Amino acid sequence: MIDKDDNLQVPVVVPAAGIGKRMASDIPKQYLTLAGKTILEHTVERLLAHPNVSKVIVALNSExxxxxxxxxxxxxxxxxxxxGSERCDSVLAxxxxxxxxxxxxxxxxxxxCLTHEDISQLINHYQQTGRGAILASRVRDTMKRTNADNQxxxxxxxxxxxHALTPQxxxxxxxxxxxxxxLAAKQTITDEASAMEYCNHPADVVVGRADNIKVTQPEDLDLAQFILKQQQRTVE
Incomplete structure (x- = not known):
């Protein structure tokens, strides 16, 4: 456990160098419009509105x-x-x-669609335990393992x-x-926790909201817009 500081200031790195091929769009998915703003604007503004977030570092594609x-x-x-070319390169920068x-x-x-409640939970966990953690949601669906032929x-x-979420x-x-x-060992790094796992550093799970969705497919846009509207109504 570490000394709790209600005013702990935490910077946030937002890797945004990807080109979002799965969105079938001419522009990277983070720049698609959602409720009048780009997805990236919603994300960064929500982070900065939290009292414990000091700054946001956005890693951009060189082009x-x-x-x-x-x-x-x-x-x-x-x-x-x-x-960089991979998420982990951008995070490291x-x-x-x-x-x-x-x-x-x-x-x-x-x-x-990240909520301030989830950000606070993650920061509080660190201050109470001294250990790093990720937001995550329990798997609810039946999970199937297939062979190379999808059988x-x-x-x-x-x-x-x-399900691993962010922030981490x-x-x-x-x-x-x-x-x-x-990276030096050429390990596959899919998120920050996987790098910590590789180095045998403890990484805990903090239960996060399932509506903290990632916009990956075109159909996710409508769902994200619906969630944002519902969250706004709750705040109001």
């Missing part, structure tokens, strides 16, 4: 031509860095901008099985070190 047209470009609490911060969060650019070989038990929060220096080691 990005969209970000500088957004109002976010003029926000002093938003820093941009050049991302962002983390190095805040390496002096004790802890940092990483959040997907395409998760605009079912068996059903997987749902016990202790989770870890000690900054430890996460940088874990990412660098995993």
């Amino acid at each position: 990005d031509t969209f970000f500088n047209k957004l109002p976010l470009n003029d926000n002093p609490d938003v820093i941009t860095v050049t991302g 962002g983390l190095k901008q805040v390496k002096d911060s004790p802890v940092a969060m990483v959040h997907d650019a395409a998760r605009p 079912i070989s068996h059903s997987e038990s749902r016990d202790n099985l989770w 929060l870890f000690a900054t220096g430890l996460l940088i070190e874990a990412l660098e080691k995993a």
